[in-house]
Amino acid sequence: MGHTKHRALPVLALVAVGIVALTSCGAGSRTDNENSTTVSCDYTAPEGKTTVNVLAYNSSAIDPFTDTMVSSCSTDDVTLKHDPIDFGGQVTKTTATLAGETGTYDILETYGFVIPGFGEEELLVPLNDLWDKYGDDYGLGDISESMVEGMSYDGNIYAIPMQAQMFVMAYRTDIFEDLGLEAPTTFDEMIDAAEAIKAEGLMDYPIALPWLATADVTTGFEGAMNSLNADFVNAEGDVTLDTPEAQQALEAMLALKPYMDPQVTTFDQPKVQQQMFNGTAAMSIMFSGRMFDLTLESNSKLFENFGFAGAPKVSDDAEYSYNRLSIDGWSIPFNTKLDHDMLFQMMASAVSEDASKASVPAAYPAREGMVTEKNSPYGAAANDSIASAMPPIVSPIIADITNEIRPILVSVLNGQISVEDGMAQMQAAGEKIAG
Amino acid sequence: MKAREFWLLFFPSLLVMGALLVLPLVRTVQWSFEQVRYGTPGTFVGLENFTDALTDPRFHKAVLFTVAVTIVTTAILLVFGYIIATGINRITTSRPLVLGIMLVSYVLPNLVGAVAFSWLFDDNFGGVVNRLIGFFGGSQVLWFTDQVPNAILVIANTVWHMLPFAMLIILAGLQGVPNELKEAAKIDGANGFQTHISVIIPTIRGVLGFVTLITIMDVLRMFDNLIPLSPQAQNIGNESIMLYVYSVAFADGAENLGLGSAINVLTIILILIMLIPFIRGIFKEAKAER
Numbered sequence: 001m002g003h004t005k006h007r008a009l010p011v012l013a014l015v016a017v018g019i020v021a022l023t024s025c026g027a028g029s030r031t032d033n034e035n036s037t038t039v040s041c042d043y044t045a046p047e048g049k050t051t052v053n054v055l056a057y058n059s060s061a062i063d064p065f066t067d068t069m070v071s072s073c074s075t076d077d078v079t080l081k082h083d084p085i086d087f088g089g090q091v092t093k094t095t096a097t098l099a100g101e102t103g104t105y106d107i108l109e110t111y112g113f114v115i116p117g118f119g120e121e122e123l124l125v126p127l128n129d130l131w132d133k134y135g136d137d138y139g140l141g142d143i144s145e146s147m148v149e150g151m152s153y154d155g156n157i158y159a160i161p162m163q164a165q166m167f168v169m170a171y172r173t174d175i176f177e178d179l180g181l182e183a184p185t186t187f188d189e190m191i192d193a194a195e196a197i198k199a200e201g202l203m204d205y206p207i208a209l210p211w212l213a214t215a216d217v218t219t220g221f222e223g224a225m226n227s228l229n230a231d232f233v234n235a236e237g238d239v240t241l242d243t244p245e246a247q248q249a250l251e252a253m254l255a256l257k258p259y260m261d262p263q264v265t266t267f268d269q270p271k272v273q274q275q276m277f278n279g280t281a282a283m284s285i286m287f288s289g290r291m292f293d294l295t296l297e298s299n300s301k302l303f304e305n306f307g308f309a310g311a312p313k314v315s316d317d318a319e320y321s322y323n324r325l326s327i328d329g330w331s332i333p334f335n336t337k338l339d340h341d342m343l344f345q346m347m348a349s350a351v352s353e354d355a356s357k358a359s360v361p362a363a364y365p366a367r368e369g370m371v372t373e374k375n376s377p378y379g380a381a382a383n384d385s386i387a388s389a390m391p392p393i394v395s396p397i398i399a400d401i402t403n404e405i406r407p408i409l410v411s412v413l414n415g416q417i418s419v420e421d422g423m424a425q426m427q428a429a430g431e432k433i434a435g
Numbered sequence: 436m437k438a439r440e441f442w443l444l445f446f447p448s449l450l451v452m453g454a455l456l457v458l459p460l461v462r463t464v465q466w467s468f469e470q471v472r473y474g475t476p477g478t479f480v481g482l483e484n485f486t487d488a489l490t491d492p493r494f495h496k497a498v499l500f501t502v503a504v505t506i507v508t509t510a511i512l513l514v515f516g517y518i519i520a521t522g523i524n525r526i527t528t529s530r531p532l533v534l535g536i537m538l539v540s541y542v543l544p545n546l547v548g549a550v551a552f553s554w555l556f557d558d559n560f561g562g563v564v565n566r567l568i569g570f571f572g573g574s575q576v577l578w579f580t581d582q583v584p585n586a587i588l589v590i591a592n593t594v595w596h597m598l599p600f601a602m603l604i605i606l607a608g609l610q611g612v613p614n615e616l617k618e619a620a621k622i623d624g625a626n627g628f629q630t631h632i633s634v635i636i637p638t639i640r641g642v643l644g645f646v647t648l649i650t651i652m653d654v655l656r657m658f659d660n661l662i663p664l665s666p667q668a669q670n671i672g673n674e675s676i677m678l679y680v681y682s683v684a685f686a687d688g689a690e691n692l693g694l695g696s697a698i699n700v701l702t703i704i705l706i707l708i709m710l711i712p713f714i715r716g717i718f719k720e721a722k723a724e725r
Contacts, residue, residue: 092685099690100474213667214686261558266579266666274559403687410670414580 036067037358041349043342045078052338052346054082055097056109057090061289062328064359065162066109069330069350080346088215098123103335107343110159112150112327116396119153125332126156130344138348139367147366150327150392159329160344161366162351163359165287166385167223167311167323168378170294172282174305175202183309186316187252190283194259197282207259208281212268213410218402219324221409224249226390227314227322232402232430233395239430241405242423250412250419252314257413265410277302285311287326288385291378292362308377310384321388327366397433404429466696473690484697494698496672497679498705504586504675505654505709508593512650513643515594516601521631523602524609534603541599549660552592553579579664582671589664589673593654601646608642609635641720648713655706676702 052073056066070080085093090109097103098118110118118124135141140160147161171183175197184190194206210216225231230245240246261267261275269290275281277300293299294306311321330347332340349355356365361376364386373380405426412422467484469477488494519537523530540548554560556578568576578584612635620630636643658677661668668674669682676698684695707714 088686091687095690096473099472213670262575263577263580265670271559278559280558403689407669410667414667414670416670 036071037064037355039068039072039349039352039354041069041073041346043073043345044339045075046339046342048077050078050338052078052080052107052343053105054080054107054109055085055090055093055105056082056107057087058084059087059289060292061163061165061359061363062109064363065350065355068355068358069107069346072349073346098333098335101335102337103333105333106336106338107347108331108333109162110151110329110331112325112329112392113402114399115151115158116153116394117399118331119156119158120396123334124158125334125336125340126158127160127332127344128157130340131157131160133341134344134348138345138351139353140348140351142353142367143351144366144368146391147327147329150325151329153394153396159331160347160351161327161329163289163356163363163365164325164327164386165289165364166325166382166389167285167321168288168291168381168385169283169285169309169311170276170291170306170378171284171309172279172302172305173307175282176307183307184283184312185309186313186318187256187322188315190312191255191259193283198259203280203282205259205261205275205280206282207256208267208272208275208284209256209260209264210267210269210272210286211253211260211264211413212271213265213406216268217265217409217413218406220253221249222402223311223322223324224252224314226324227318227320229319229390231390231393231395232398232405233393233434235393237395237397237434239401239427239434241401241430242427246423246426247419249314250409250422253413254419265413273299276300276306285322287324288364288378288382289362291382295361295377308381310381310388313388320390321385323385323389325386325389325392329366400433401430404433463696463699466693467700468697469693471690471692471696473692477693480693484694485701487694488698488701493669493674493679494676497674497676500586500673501655501657501676502705502709504590504593504657505651508590508597508654509647509650511590511594512597512601513646516598516605516646517636517643519598520602520605520609523606537599537602540595541597543596545596546659546662548596549592550663552595552660553588553663556588580667580671582673585665585667585671585673589657589661592660592664593657596660597650597653601650604642604646604649605639608639611642612638644713644716648710651709651713652706655702655709676705 054066054070056062066082070082074080093104094108094110094114097105097108108124110124115124131140143161144164147164148157150164151157151159151161169183175181176183176193179193179196179200181193181196182189184193190207197203197206209220211220222232225240225245228245228248230240230243230249232239232241234240257264261280267275269286272281272284272286273290273293276284276294279302291308295303297303311323313321330350332343332347336343351366353367356367356370359365360371361379364371364382371379371382376382408417408422408425408429411417412419417425466477468479468481470480470483471477523533526533543551554562555564556562556576558565565576565578568574576584578588616634616638617630620634625633656677657675658681661673661675661678665671665673668678674682680695680698680702683689683691683698
């Protein structure tokens with residue numbers, strides 16, 4: 001007995017450590033395609049075994065399209081390979097694969113923000129001819145014209161739009177009804193609502209926004225400038241980070257800060273979702289792709305208390321809403337060795353009508369009229385929001401400026417430097433990139 | 436062993452070391468003098484990358500933070516590693532279980548462990564530590580945005596992750612201390628503390644030196660745990676050298692591989708400087724044993 005006990009303890013300890021180690025190794029399994037939609041994918045397969053490497057980050061809005069492509073277009077001889085990756089990893093891998101004459105990937109998930117830069121450097125295959133050739137077969141004419149424009153640069157289409165995301169407001173209907181509040185339509189109304197909620201002692205930080213210092217914060221700043229019909233550069237390509245609009249945008253963001261968690265510059269979208277799930281915030285603004293999670297009973301006991309509205313404006317007289325329209329799509333890298341016709345048909349299949357329908361409500365497909373009040377709990381809010389978003393300014397330098405000004409913006413929001421100094425520093429950083 | 440046998444056995448190791456260690460090191464040094472983008476041949480820029488790095492206040496802050504965390508963490512690991520190893524050395528039956536439990540934090544991937552660790556301080560995910568502080572009447576601590584609390588958080592996580600390793604190595608050293616030495620000290624009237632200071636620690640100084648060496652090298656290349664633990668590292672001055680390199684060379688599609696390589700070369704020099712006392716010690720011991 002004594003011997004058994006003596007052996008049991010080390011075995012138990014080793015098993016415990018082993019389980020932890022094995023669990024760790026299991027992290028990052030391949031994409032689960034069991035529930036993917038099957039669509040027609042009629043391309044002419046090349047001779048012999050072929051692997052098509054697909055680079056697309058994992059999220060509830062992107063996965064339905066990726067899974068459909070992988071499961072519908074794979075045959076005995078042609079294998080579509082897609083490994084799980086987060087957005088940051090995708091950005092790094094995209095830069096690396098597009099750097100040389102040979103790349104790792106054959107199909108890339110891209111987004112409107114980077115299309116002008118890649119287009120300028122001719123890193124993606126223009127799809128105009130293929131669009132004309134296969135457009136009717138795959139009903140590409142039903143894809144929103146503005147989204148096609150968003151994936152184009154200098155007259156060339158560089159990606160087939162798949163889905164879009166725009167800022168949507170989520171708010172606690174129970175609290176707003178109890179206090180007789182309406183869904184806010186401006187930042188001032190958000191502040192008024194937050195004051196009322198705080199005065200009732202319901203929560204300390206009623207407003208939750210994703211302002212992560214290493215990512216989302218610049219999207220928020222750009223959204224605030226867009227509300228005022230401005231961006232980091234104007235249509236002529238001049239940097240506009242020292243303009244009255246930039247100042248108003250910064251001051252509007254600072255005005256919200258007292259009603260947000262003091263550590264808001266460490267909050268990404270999942271953390272803002274968590275604040276809503278936990279009931280520590282009463283209103284939030286995130287990309288529409290994050291809204292579906294709020295409606296799931298498995299995520300929060302408050303799931304029935306979330307209402308949705310279009311993104312508010314920075315001020316009463318602002319022309320557009322505090323908003324960003326982010327369009328995702330499929331592109332062909334310039335250095336793939338595979339047949340462009342085959343790759344285009346795979347991409348077009350993944351955004352077919354059936355695939356797009358199946359992606360709702362997790363995604364907002366690029367096809368016109370797919371999302372309605374009936375098939376999506378936040379469909380009406382998303383449609384309102386997309387209608388109030390400023391049309392994007394197409395510039396190949398905005399992405400680089402965004403990265404460069406991020407730490408300066410965080411310093412302004414943290415109160416480490418003044419708005420005026422921040423604007424001057426951001427303008428200088430932007431002009432350095434613009435040359 | 437014949438020379439032929441020696442080379443036959445040594446050659447595979449030489450090949451692997453050359454491919455995985457020497458070649459990347461040579462390429463790093465080469466790139467540190469070039470402006471390099473992915474997939475393109477570099478352009479020679481002389482010492483420009485080094486000048487850029489050495490005149491960047493962000494690099495100074497990263498070096499200061501990394502060295503400070505390394506010194507504090509190493510000191511804590513040595514002290515607590517020794518104390519815990521001494522305690523575990525005394526227990527017999529339950530030792531495997533205790534060791535198994537303690538090793539959990541070490542076998543967890545650094546990033547996974549750091550994410551879980553950050554939740555202890557994050558109100559969104561329970562924030563047990565914050566609740567305890569509140570329970571005892573303390574005020575809200577901004578663990579992720581204030582420099583000093585955040586540095587404490589980073590050090591605590593590094594200690595939590597590396598303590599089992601330090602403890603295990605020291606435990607192995609303690610088990611090699613002859614009982615006769617301890618008994619002699621006891622007969623000479625030394626108390627427990629005196630025995631540790633004057634007998635046991637000098638006996639295992641080689642082991643303690645090894646732990647120090649490994650800890651310094653490990654902490655100086657601290658990187659992935661900072662992503663969840665210090666999302667605002669750059670702004671609050673809690674950026675490690677490796678995080679700075681990643682940010683310059685890779686993050687958000689950055690392509691300053693030359694500058695990143697120059698910072699890596701400077702880091703290697705820094706590591707060598709910090710390890711000089713220990714390397715000298717090892718050489719001295721080796722010389723004395725001849």
